[in-house]
Amino acid sequence: MRNAWYIAAREFRATVSSPMGWGVLAAFLMVTGFFFAAMVGFYVEETASMGMNPYVDQPFDLNEYLVAPFFSNTALILLFLCPALSMRLFAEDRKTQSLELLLTAPVRTSDIVLGKYLGGMGFVLLVLLCTAHYPLVLFIYGSPDLSVVLSGYMATILLTGSFMALGTLASACTESQVLAMIASFAALLVIWVASWAEPSSGGAWWAAVLAHLSLLNHFDQMTKGIIRLEDLVYYLSFIGFFLFATWQRVEAFRWR
Amino acid sequence: MSGVIEVEKLEKRYGLIQAVSGLSFQVQPGEVVGFLGPNGAGKSTTMRILAGSLGATAGVARVAGFDVFEAPEEAKLRLGYLPEVPPLYGEMTTRDYLAFAARVKGVRQPGEAVERVMGQVGVQSVSERLIGHLSKGYRQRVGLGQALVHDPEVLILDEPMSGLDPAQQAEIRGLIQSLAEGQRTIILSTHSLAQVEAICQRAIIINAGQIVADLPLDKADLASGTVNVHVERLETTLIEGLKALDGVSDVRTAGENRLKVEVCRDVRGAIATVAAPYGLLELAGRERLESIYLKVTSGRTVGEA
Numbered sequence: 001m002r003n004a005w006y007i008a009a010r011e012f013r014a015t016v017s018s019p020m021g022w023g024v025l026a027a028f029l030m031v032t033g034f035f036f037a038a039m040v041g042f043y044v045e046e047t048a049s050m051g052m053n054p055y056v057d058q059p060f061d062l063n064e065y066l067v068a069p070f071f072s073n074t075a076l077i078l079l080f081l082c083p084a085l086s087m088r089l090f091a092e093d094r095k096t097q098s099l100e101l102l103l104t105a106p107v108r109t110s111d112i113v114l115g116k117y118l119g120g121m122g123f124v125l126l127v128l129l130c131t132a133h134y135p136l137v138l139f140i141y142g143s144p145d146l147s148v149v150l151s152g153y154m155a156t157i158l159l160t161g162s163f164m165a166l167g168t169l170a171s172a173c174t175e176s177q178v179l180a181m182i183a184s185f186a187a188l189l190v191i192w193v194a195s196w197a198e199p200s201s202g203g204a205w206w207a208a209v210l211a212h213l214s215l216l217n218h219f220d221q222m223t224k225g226i227i228r229l230e231d232l233v234y235y236l237s238f239i240g241f242f243l244f245a246t247w248q249r250v251e252a253f254r255w256r
Numbered sequence: 257m258s259g260v261i262e263v264e265k266l267e268k269r270y271g272l273i274q275a276v277s278g279l280s281f282q283v284q285p286g287e288v289v290g291f292l293g294p295n296g297a298g299k300s301t302t303m304r305i306l307a308g309s310l311g312a313t314a315g316v317a318r319v320a321g322f323d324v325f326e327a328p329e330e331a332k333l334r335l336g337y338l339p340e341v342p343p344l345y346g347e348m349t350t351r352d353y354l355a356f357a358a359r360v361k362g363v364r365q366p367g368e369a370v371e372r373v374m375g376q377v378g379v380q381s382v383s384e385r386l387i388g389h390l391s392k393g394y395r396q397r398v399g400l401g402q403a404l405v406h407d408p409e410v411l412i413l414d415e416p417m418s419g420l421d422p423a424q425q426a427e428i429r430g431l432i433q434s435l436a437e438g439q440r441t442i443i444l445s446t447h448s449l450a451q452v453e454a455i456c457q458r459a460i461i462i463n464a465g466q467i468v469a470d471l472p473l474d475k476a477d478l479a480s481g482t483v484n485v486h487v488e489r490l491e492t493t494l495i496e497g498l499k500a501l502d503g504v505s506d507v508r509t510a511g512e513n514r515l516k517v518e519v520c521r522d523v524r525g526a527i528a529t530v531a532a533p534y535g536l537l538e539l540a541g542r543e544r545l546e547s548i549y550l551k552v553t554s555g556r557t558v559g560e561a
Contacts, residue, residue: 006356006360010348013348096341096343096344096346097341097343100309101357101402104307104337106333106361107329108329253309253310
């Protein structure tokens with residue numbers, strides 16, 4: 001496990017010192033900042049006009065109209081950006097042949113995979129930390145529910161953890177970072193919207209299975225502050241499955 | 257079975273291609289072995305299997321008594337490996353990189369190990385520079401540094417001098433020679449027969465995945481050999497000086513500014529010292545290895561030693 005931390009720390013520093021890392025962070029903050037400002041503006045305008053409506057006696061719920069959509073938007077942006085962060089984890093090392101250092105060091109394959117994954121996740125957490133000022137603004141000017149904000153962050157961390165796990169596998173499957181990014185983005189998008197098949201399927205069993213596998217379905221409840229065991233199990237199994245597959249993939253380098 | 261490296265009937269197949277077929281050899285502690293063979297002969301494959309980054313289709317490989325497939329971590333603790341392309345991270349400084357290598361190789365005191373190895377491979381002057389900005393020679397040194405950082409018993413070097421300019425080659429060769437002076441076992445692959453002759457005590461020649469020759473290159477081998485010397489100015493004082501050397505039986509001129517020196521043991525160092533003031537251009541020992549190499553890699557098998 002100690003080796004996994006060494007590898008994770010190195011990966012994190014490599015991402016921090018790469019233009020890709022900063023590019024992703026800048027793009028992310030720009031887009032989330034724009035979304036947040038637009039949403040707040042819309043919310044304020046709607047609340048003001050509703051205040052004059054004699055039939056509405058309660059203002060819009062801040063949690064429902066601002067906090068949950070904020071996390072949904074953040075998740076969507078991360079769906080695009082996580083593949084750009086995960087693509088280099090193994091593909092770059094394979095291309096430059098620096099993976100030989102780890103493969104010939106007395107380190108378990110599981111530590112290599114875990115280290116790479118945790119290093120990538122470390123940067124994702126840094127990215128998420130940079131969004132902390134958005135809810136802070138809401139706390140200063142309004143009174144959102146802290147538990148909803150926290151469960152929103154938990155949902156986002158689990159979701160991005162899933163993105164990065166799948167991305168790690170894609171990165172281990174090719175030497176081309178671009179291919180790894182495209183493959184993981186395409187796969188994530190399909191899993192993201194897997195539930196869309198349900199309404200048109202006429203209640204077929206496979207559509208129900210797909211809906212259950214959808215990353216989106218499990219996310220929505222949690223951003224509303226509802227933490228269900230099945231959602232936690234889903235995300236942890238998703239991450240576990242893809243890390244296990246990556247482990248097998250890296251083991252296969254030695255047994256090909 | 258007492259070799260520090262033991263390879264028995266090693267096989268490696270890539271799909272339909274048989275890269276290594278039934279390779280068996282042993283290397284004794286402290287031995288410096290040159291791995292020779294044409295491109296695609298299976299040298300790198302064998303080295304990667306020993307280093308643990310590649311699996312084998314069949315056979316056994318042991319490093320310091322530990323099976324590289326059954327007890328890979330134990331074997332890797334005792335082995336340093338420099339692949340043909342050094343496994344470097346361009347965005348790290350030399351010091352950080354070596355410290356990282358030390359940690360993942362289980363070194364207890366990484367700071368001390370890094371200082372030691374930087375001195376050993378001569379990279380102190382670039383310790384704070386990014387590896388991506390280093391010259392090829394320095395990168396090769398840093399690569400050698402990661403192979404040495406955990407002070408392994410066995411060192412496996414895959415073409416450590418390829419792509420370097422002659423001065424850098426000489427530097428790396430000197431470095432390997434200094435490493436060989438300890439009780440370290442070294443296997444190195446190269447295309448330069450002269451380097452094998454200069455550094456190694458034994459040459460294993462591989463062709464098409466099989467050992468086609470296994471020759472000792474010990475100094476006794478030079479008994480009654482001929483050393484060719486090429487200088488800028490051939491003067492009688494030089495001939496007299498060479499004749500006076502202990503171990504030299506005869507000196508003959510062989511063309512313009514060239515001499516053939518008959519020796520009964522390895523006195524190339526002494527010959528170089530005497531010939532240096534006359535502008536020593538070339539000093540070549542036996543041509544024996546080259547002729548054997550060409551013979552065995554062209555298809556015929558020479559009996560294994």
